[in-house]
Amino acid sequence: MGKKMGVAIVGSTGYGGVELMRLLEAHPYAEVTSVISSSSAGTSITDGYPHLAGIREELLDGVDAQAIKSKADVVFLATPAGVASKLAPEYLAAGLKVIDLSGDFRLKSPALYEQWYKKPAADEVYLEKAVFGLAEIYGENVKGADFISNPGCYPTATLLGLVPAIKAGFIDPASIIIDAKSGVSGAGRGASLGTHYSELNENLKAYKINQHQHVPEIEMVLSDVAGTPIVTTFTTHLVPMTRGIMSTMYATLKDNRSVGDFIELYKEFYEGRRFVRIRPEGQWPATKEVWGSNYCDIGFAVDTRTNRVTIVSVIDNLVKGAAGQAIQNLNLLMGWDETSGLQFVPAYP
Amino acid sequence: MGKKMGVAIVGSTGYGGVELMRLLEAHPYAEVTSVISSSSAGTSITDGYPHLAGIREELLDGVDAQAIKSKADVVFLATPAGVASKLAPEYLAAGLKVIDLSGDFRLKSPALYEQWYKKPAADEVYLEKAVFGLAEIYGENVKGADFISNPGCYPTATLLGLVPAIKAGFIDPASIIIDAKSGVSGAGRGASLGTHYSELNENLKAYKINQHQHVPEIEMVLSDVAGTPIVTTFTTHLVPMTRGIMSTMYATLKDNRSVGDFIELYKEFYEGRRFVRIRPEGQWPATKEVWGSNYCDIGFAVDTRTNRVTIVSVIDNLVKGAAGQAIQNLNLLMGWDETSGLQFVPAYP
Amino acid sequence: MGKKMGVAIVGSTGYGGVELMRLLEAHPYAEVTSVISSSSAGTSITDGYPHLAGIREELLDGVDAQAIKSKADVVFLATPAGVASKLAPEYLAAGLKVIDLSGDFRLKSPALYEQWYKKPAADEVYLEKAVFGLAEIYGENVKGADFISNPGCYPTATLLGLVPAIKAGFIDPASIIIDAKSGVSGAGRGASLGTHYSELNENLKAYKINQHQHVPEIEMVLSDVAGTPIVTTFTTHLVPMTRGIMSTMYATLKDNRSVGDFIELYKEFYEGRRFVRIRPEGQWPATKEVWGSNYCDIGFAVDTRTNRVTIVSVIDNLVKGAAGQAIQNLNLLMGWDETSGLQFVPAYP
């Protein structure tokens, strides 16, 4: 095996950053050569993450573009919203390929970004330049690109569950309702009442109903594949678990369709894409069945009484919903097999 | 304070039974005078439930009607489906008032029961005789009745959230989608892979999509209050927590309605009914906020883009969804204040 | 029933404060007439605790002694360490009886307080004045007192498990090792990495080994009852649950003693004290068996091979370990039955 390609991680002290480190440890062609944190530069990554003892013990680097370029060819941005929009242009200018895990470059319209994120948008030139890396849908665009905007966790689970049905005209695009549920790690490592153990344990809560910043991202893709504007009803819930997202999606059938029709459609649509698994009739996926892995599992129910389909889609929000899909995009971008370094079996139980 | 009325609990070794004991310990007018279990008669209730040591230490009685009648005036049936249908007629014949917590007498149609429960239905005479005790909706029927069928947990959360909107014609009855989530205690104390800790912890799963036996119960009431048949899309999910149910409900608005309209409607509808609490605009209930109590909390979101309302309703499945509502029905039936012995503050956190 | 006595709660926005509200709602002789918070005065308690909607909706009062005195006869201090030491003297001076739930008045030596709490100690006059309210051990001192220092959560579970054996000379006082475990609510409502859901869920951690501020409190009482200085080895662990403390305690037997001997000793020692329950041989308590209640359950194992006894003691840290015992002390202080308003059955499951 030859020398591996160097990659850098900015935002190494967040959950997305450490998950990138966990996964990349197994990568055959890439290795992490710089872990970066603007706030903690100069300290050891193991100070905050003792689980990395003996695995990654180096000091955290700063965010300087030239320093990164001297160590790496690709940089992952695992920073909060509002940070990548400032860093990415510098890194691109320095000749680095950039894969951004934040929401800063997902929406093409600055106005839309500002409306939903309540922050200044990135420069429009870069919004246009960034390729939206929903790997199973836009993978062709990712190949050879040098700037990828990695999708959000809710959009990934939701879109992989809806796009084939929309594209095939199986469902009425005006009827889509998305009831999404997430584990707590999606909220990041920041301490707040909203991430306090005693507040969340043995509790289930709805939040940001129709107000989540992932709404426009979902609608952007659905509208794109439908060729017509689509709006959705979208509810998010916080579930007392660390990892996992489930989107339960409802839509009215345009014609008489059976579960078997959906299974056939989706199997064909995702043929050759190992990370999407379609469940047999009568079986719906559970989040633990993808825990720690890059899989997205999808199951269906059709109710002839109401003429609606129910689609259940699950991912691990930190893997397929963040770090895993980012590595999948790295693979696509570099021309490697998309599963390289991502063949983790879900950890069950 | 005079002598309390004696009540008996059949099915004392299940979660519904022990919850009745917990709650009734605080009742001002009733006291448990017989705890009954066909399978464990003669043993102490504390063998299986050491938390009752020093509180209830008597031996479990058998199911004989005359023996019960000698100790109690009212009997709660907290037995699995298929048992109450056999016991209730005897107890009624012996002059006992009966409050059944199982599903055996909820549906008026034997055929419907057999279709959804996959068991022989109860005698039609008794199906008709049983008053469906959804206390805030059918409380008037409960007063003075001697045979109550206590509603299911999912129907209670769901119906309290939908009935006012249906009755007022705020929503299109053909558009109702119910995404329901429950803690594990709803599955009872029976040991199975489906209640195994390692299978459920850090896991979220969908189950029985459109097949749950609570579907016809929900549709029975919705159709009744609408005056026209209603069918719904109903998904159930298992959440890694012990207690709590949340129903997230979606419907299309018939006219332009704001969250404020819904709040006003529901506050008026539930005026004087202490156990339903309506949340202010922008706030949605979480299951922990009713944990251990008889409350049902309801919140709303309206999306003008899609013209849909989202209604979130939560209960503690073992209290308002079972034992608590059963005691509320006892109160109504006896002419006591409906909150008697039920003024538990939610245990938070 | 006559008019209830008014009690005030300072620190109403913490977990100890809201637990006092939950429990006092059921008290036959006392009622909460003022909920107080220095930081949130003027806002509604339901802003931070929606579970209290319809139960307690009044605005939070300020900490002024005269204002409190105009509404209440007794004040509970449920404030962080370092606050009660400043407030208690004023309140006592205003003629209020004071029950302090913090650690500020537990240790009689200012030096010891400063060593373990790393804060300035309270005035020595008040340290001496405060009666240490470990109800089952020092209840006689509490009766008629007007200033109570309520014990810590770990000390309560630990001391109730050790005192009878020490007093009876069953165990070697030099051999005591305490392995204690707590749910997360003991850390309070403050948001930090140490209370972050994703950090604690599916995790078990040891912390503050031999450094916990409850060590001198435990040793103070053990030394007192032994009549000779005792030092202990004390480890604390954080368990992924919200409520519950278990102390597993190890000691060398001084003579040949069986489990039966311990059971007999403890039953006699705690005779008439309803909140301590001794388990039969072969059965050890679990924290859920006291959840939400004021019980302390204790079980034993004797190993003849090593000549050691293992004592397991459990409480709900927010009830017997805080608010419940504080109310028990209120009852003792006022001459009411010590169980008044505290007859909650553990919520199981």
Place this chain on the structure above:
Amino acid sequence: MGKKMGVAIVGSTGYGGVELMRLLEAHPYAEVTSVISSSSAGTSITDGYPHLAGIREELLDGVDAQAIKSKADVVFLATPAGVASKLAPEYLAAGLKVIDLSGDFRLKSPALYEQWYKKPAADEVYLEKAVFGLAEIYGENVKGADFISNPGCYPTATLLGLVPAIKAGFIDPASIIIDAKSGVSGAGRGASLGTHYSELNENLKAYKINQHQHVPEIEMVLSDVAGTPIVTTFTTHLVPMTRGIMSTMYATLKDNRSVGDFIELYKEFYEGRRFVRIRPEGQWPATKEVWGSNYCDIGFAVDTRTNRVTIVSVIDNLVKGAAGQAIQNLNLLMGWDETSGLQFVPAYP
């Protein structure tokens, strides 16, 4: 890379079996060529474990020795106690190398086995033949052996934490007290009240105090390394989490020793053994810091007041406590680097 060696797994439908599959998927020199279950032969492994869809879809094989031999060179026995004792002799006779994960061959004395396991012991010839595979202690014996008895989960965490101190004479062997805590997956996949979610969630319980079948295994090794019989006090607790074991161990110091002395001793003792990580002074390991990995992390506290050391040792019970160490033994046995295929980074959070 050449052809991989075939390995078979008997007991594939248990948690140990599926964990072997998860880990071996990443092995560079070995691959699973037969998954075996006596009870489910002929069905697909994905029937019970949908998380393996697309990864392992073959049918389960039967337990026949010759059939296994035709597919594999090494067989892992991940069967319940009492089964391996019957299967291992056949497999050895067929020329297979055997790594047994059950307790059947750990104790060398049949009488001891029968006393603690309450089952008939294996044939003494095989008890003697089996090499006890505590890899960091007895690794030299494993090399080239063809029959390995893999240690238990509690013994692994406990012994790795105690052996160096015993060997070096740092602690009094008569003083050892072990307070052990485990997640629920250690109880296997069998459904019972003891593994029921609602009974274990938000609960901490002590069980089998001084009676756990791992006691003689721990004492066997401690006695061996001390050169003198050692008895211990051993308590097990069930913690509301799926994976993870922590042993908190207490012992009296023989001489004046600091935490620094222990750290130095252990670092030297485990030099070159990557899976044992020693924590710096003032830091103690948490179970999540080894979750999903083969690490055992160890930390220390010394209390000069009581002259005792507290040693905290954590593992993932399904990895280092079962499947991971079994693969580590495979590596040693085959002469491969012991970390081959085991370089999983702990999944955090």
